[in-house]
Amino acid sequence: MSTLRERSPAGYALAAPAGLWMLGALVVPTIFIAWVSLWAARGFTLASPLTLANYAKFFTRPAYVRVLGDTVQQALVMMLITGVIGYSIAYFLVVHVRHPGLQLAVFLLLVVPFWTSALIRTIGWIPFLGVNGVINQVLLLTGIVDRPVEAFLFSRTGITLSQVSFYTLLATGPVVYTLRNIPPSLPEAAQCLRATPLRVFWRIVFPLTLPGVMIGQILVFLNVMADFATAQAIGGHKHAFLGNLVILLYESGQLAFAAVVAVLLMIAMLLGVAVLLKVVDIRRLGES
Amino acid sequence: MTDAPDLELIGVTKRFGTFTAVREVSLVVERGQFLCLLGPSGCGKTTTLRMIAGLETADAGEIRIAGVRVNETPPWQRDIAMMFQDFALFPHMTIARQVGFGLEMLRRPADDIRRRVADALVAFEITALADRKPDTLSGGQKQRAALARALIVEPRVLLLDEPIGSLDYNLREAVMLELRDVQRRLGISFIWVTHDQNEAFSLGDRVVVMNHASIEQVGAPEDIAERPRTRFVAAFVQGTNVFDGIVAGVEGDHVRVRTPTGDFLVSAAHVGPPAARAPVSFSVRAALLSAQPGREHVNQVAAVCRAVEYLGAIRRYDFRLGDGHSLKLEEFTGRGRRLAEGEAVTLGWRIEDGVLHAPGEAPA
Numbered sequence: 001m002s003t004l005r006e007r008s009p010a011g012y013a014l015a016a017p018a019g020l021w022m023l024g025a026l027v028v029p030t031i032f033i034a035w036v037s038l039w040a041a042r043g044f045t046l047a048s049p050l051t052l053a054n055y056a057k058f059f060t061r062p063a064y065v066r067v068l069g070d071t072v073q074q075a076l077v078m079m080l081i082t083g084v085i086g087y088s089i090a091y092f093l094v095v096h097v098r099h100p101g102l103q104l105a106v107f108l109l110l111v112v113p114f115w116t117s118a119l120i121r122t123i124g125w126i127p128f129l130g131v132n133g134v135i136n137q138v139l140l141l142t143g144i145v146d147r148p149v150e151a152f153l154f155s156r157t158g159i160t161l162s163q164v165s166f167y168t169l170l171a172t173g174p175v176v177y178t179l180r181n182i183p184p185s186l187p188e189a190a191q192c193l194r195a196t197p198l199r200v201f202w203r204i205v206f207p208l209t210l211p212g213v214m215i216g217q218i219l220v221f222l223n224v225m226a227d228f229a230t231a232q233a234i235g236g237h238k239h240a241f242l243g244n245l246v247i248l249l250y251e252s253g254q255l256a257f258a259a260v261v262a263v264l265l266m267i268a269m270l271l272g273v274a275v276l277l278k279v280v281d282i283r284r285l286g287e288s
Numbered sequence: 289m290t291d292a293p294d295l296e297l298i299g300v301t302k303r304f305g306t307f308t309a310v311r312e313v314s315l316v317v318e319r320g321q322f323l324c325l326l327g328p329s330g331c332g333k334t335t336t337l338r339m340i341a342g343l344e345t346a347d348a349g350e351i352r353i354a355g356v357r358v359n360e361t362p363p364w365q366r367d368i369a370m371m372f373q374d375f376a377l378f379p380h381m382t383i384a385r386q387v388g389f390g391l392e393m394l395r396r397p398a399d400d401i402r403r404r405v406a407d408a409l410v411a412f413e414i415t416a417l418a419d420r421k422p423d424t425l426s427g428g429q430k431q432r433a434a435l436a437r438a439l440i441v442e443p444r445v446l447l448l449d450e451p452i453g454s455l456d457y458n459l460r461e462a463v464m465l466e467l468r469d470v471q472r473r474l475g476i477s478f479i480w481v482t483h484d485q486n487e488a489f490s491l492g493d494r495v496v497v498m499n500h501a502s503i504e505q506v507g508a509p510e511d512i513a514e515r516p517r518t519r520f521v522a523a524f525v526q527g528t529n530v531f532d533g534i535v536a537g538v539e540g541d542h543v544r545v546r547t548p549t550g551d552f553l554v555s556a557a558h559v560g561p562p563a564a565r566a567p568v569s570f571s572v573r574a575a576l577l578s579a580q581p582g583r584e585h586v587n588q589v590a591a592v593c594r595a596v597e598y599l600g601a602i603r604r605y606d607f608r609l610g611d612g613h614s615l616k617l618e619e620f621t622g623r624g625r626r627l628a629e630g631e632a633v634t635l636g637w638r639i640e641d642g643v644l645h646a647p648g649e650a651p652a
Contacts (some may be wrong), residue, residue, distance in 0.1 A: 188343050189376035191363040193390035194441060203389075207380045 037259035086171025171216035178212030292355025300349035324492035377422035522571035581636025
């Protein structure tokens, strides 16, 4: 699979435009952020002396550490929820909706919301979750509650609900792909070897879709870690993740400290991906 | 164990939408029989096999394994095992693990599984592969692993769907003989699906020829090859010449068949006299034609030699008749001279060499 070709000068020339772009738009700014995070000065000055005090400050303030913890916890909760729902949708789509046209139609239903902007989608949740929102109206009408529930909007529950709706597809797509790649003869062979459907699933189907599950988990993890818009729109100002903290600090002019949070966010994301990649070799994706 | 046949199909039918894949198929497989389901692709042989396994449900009819109706029994409770054309080895399991998979599913004790897997690996000479994953195995090794995995649950019937179709050609002969040996040694029934008549004829105790969802003929390989019951079977079997015509008269046990290249007499002893002027077909095996006809060769026809194939023990000729129809003739080498291409000859055969087909399918 890994066919590394001999490197030729032409290859470098071809890679140069994209490489320069990545260098200017990604590598240099990242290094710059890391550098800024070490600034001792409060404002913008390239002559600032360097110090690790900013990091020390972050870890000695419980409020900041709690935001880091909340962010990681939110990502883990989201991975669990979207993992289960996404897998169920993928399984339903591939195994139960056999007709190709119908499969496409259902998949489009899932994808279409992604054609609208993230902002609209997020704001769209507000009339749904609010005190006079759709959920509360339904709950009141059916008599399940006798007073509107306030816990939906401006709460972690609300944030989680809307994030689930945004990110489940990320956990679905890769599983659909790996499920489709399983030859039908494998589960059939297992059945003929006395395996009940449940054991066919856990012993054959699920292990073979693990690379897809892991890719979905990585996508959800990265997106939730970096998500600040949902917390801002749905969570009001009561809830903050690392992304919100970066904005908050940046807006209040604490550049170095904003950079610290940004660097920590990046490190957390890289660590998370490294751990997930250790669990399953995603390079086996697509091998049957 | 009971004395019931290993497998019985009674009027089994399978439809996919408006398409009938298998139509009222009935057959019996006695204890320890090697049965081959032979037919062109799309004839319903694989669907029949999958219904026996329980991977498809029959829309009508009854399937019995060891005398017990299994129509409602799921695959994992049927006393069968199956070999798939692509071997269906589990890519994430070592060979030892998947050979033991069936026993694991039967919740046998771990010691028991380990011992029997070790025995199976020895029996199929794949002990060295125990810790390897399937993607590192050759075709022949995969085939052995799949066989070991299927047989470890000691099924009453082993179903094989084109089991050597994906092997290299030069490997097939050896694998066929080996599978035949295994079947004889274990005394279980094999039901072998193939489109290759050489496989079916050299392996099967009995051969079932299928076409268009139905059984055309059931019999020993010799029956199928030498006494094809229908025009389809005759045309499907290699080395057989098929003639189409109409009944021009019935003369005692013989039928006079009028074809575009002349009238021929065919014995009708085993099918009974057909109606006058009815369309009929008959076949003559290539090995029974003679290029030096004598008086006993009542049926004679003028032909031109078009091609000669030398196959070692035999020569195979391709002749062209006056109407463009082609005739095949096979003769032992070392007897008589080789005819030249373009040479005009008279071909002949005896009345009893022709086999009249049961009425049915119109000539293609």
